[in-house]
Amino acid sequence: MSSTSRTRPSNRRRTLLAGTATLTVALTACSAGGAEQADAAGPSRQSPAISVNLHGKHAEAGQPVRVEIASGRLNDVTVSDSKGGHLDGKVSGDGTSWTSDGEAAPGTAYSVRAEDEYGADAEAAFTTATPDKVNKLSLTPGNKSTVGVAQPLSVVFDHPVKNKAAVEERLKVTTSNGTVGSWGWLRDYSGKDRVDWRPEHYWKPGTKVSLKADLDGVDSGTGGGWFVRDYATHFTIGERQIVKVDLDSHRLRLTRDGWPVKEVPMSAGTPGGNKASWRGTTVLMSKEGTINMRSETVGLGDAYDKMVDSSMRLTWSGMYAHAAPWNKAYFGKANKSSGCVGMSDKDAAWIYRHVRVGDPFEITGEDAKGTVAPNNGYGEWNLSWADWRTKSATSSATPGATKGTAQGTTR
Secondary structure (H helix, E strand, O other), X not given: OOOOOOOOOOOOOOOEEEOXXXXXXXXXXXXXXXXXXXHHHOOOOOOOEEEEOOOOOOEOOOOEEEEXXXXXXXXXXXXXXXXXXXXXXXXOXXXXXXXXXXXXXXXXXXXXXXXXXXXXXXXXXEEEOOOOOXXXXXXXXXXXXXXOOOOOEEEEEOOOOOOHHHHHOXXXXXXXXOOOEEEEXXXXXXXOEEEEEEEOOOOOOOOEEEEEEOOOOOEOOOOOOEOOOOEEEEEEEOOOEEEEEEOOOOEEEEEEOOEEEEEEEOEOEOOOOOOOEEEEEEEOXXXXXXXXXXXXXXXXXXXXXXXXXEEEEOOOOOOEEEEOHHHHHHOOOOOOEOOOEEEOHHHXXXXXXXXXXXXXXXXXXXXXXXXXXXXXXXXXXXXXXXXXXXXXXXXXXXXXXXXXXOOOXXX
């Protein structure tokens, strides 16, 4: 869209249209001075007609705005909405039409201003119908946050998303170093639709990541409703920290930039049943401090009801790393917890202070009840890169600002 301003003829006129009625653009011919002046001012002709495909007070949303001129060429078109935004677009090669890049959003008033090659302009207006249902979303990580090298970009939707490809195409990830990654669709543990973007390998420390979700005017499909706004988030990847949990040796070790920082004894879930811990790569979801843990919330009856310190959530299903002084006889010796990774008060507090949300917890060993599912927290690191890419609705890996390969830690 051209932003060039030009001096318009003082005797031009504007016509405000309703609907697809024509926008009359007055082009003045020379009143005196002969052929040379007429050629300089442009040809004498009938006022051309310009039409807009959307019109009235109940125009259909979810389609691009198209402006056409019957004769001559369009120079510039501006489509503004009542929310203070506008639709970008392009004039066709032959100058006879302009089409917006995005779609008109529901429940929105739009004004159209079209200028022809001679600087004369005209205006129109329309309003799209109000949607029956609006879809919203939540983004993780939060805006301007700093997270660990395993933190995926995660989008959870309020309502079902049937038009997954259409939505995914509007989610644009940009990175400061061309990190390659892919979207993958999951059913969140809450039962809602969710789509995550993860790199092929762990993020490179210091990477700056941005998401622009240009969803305003996109229909999420049957039962899901329309999106009526855009979203964005920006975050930074912190230092490379990895927590390694060995279920068989009953040890937890924190490494930073490949070097060991701290190793502590621990006791994980009792093997052989529902109290066993998960194995595989989990991601620290949140640092929750002192919380009340009750066994009935994870399907273990009335086994416990305790206030627990230094609580670090690893899965939606209730697996944490935390202080467990009641289990001190088993630290470094046996797995005897109800599924979590327990440590002494002192060790748990130290680990709690030094880990960051988004740090991976790599859990290995035989004393486990299985591998963490991709949707149980951020378990997608347990899928190969090839398998993860199959979960994209567009089946393509996408780089950040430039093409390249991720330089993060390999699992």
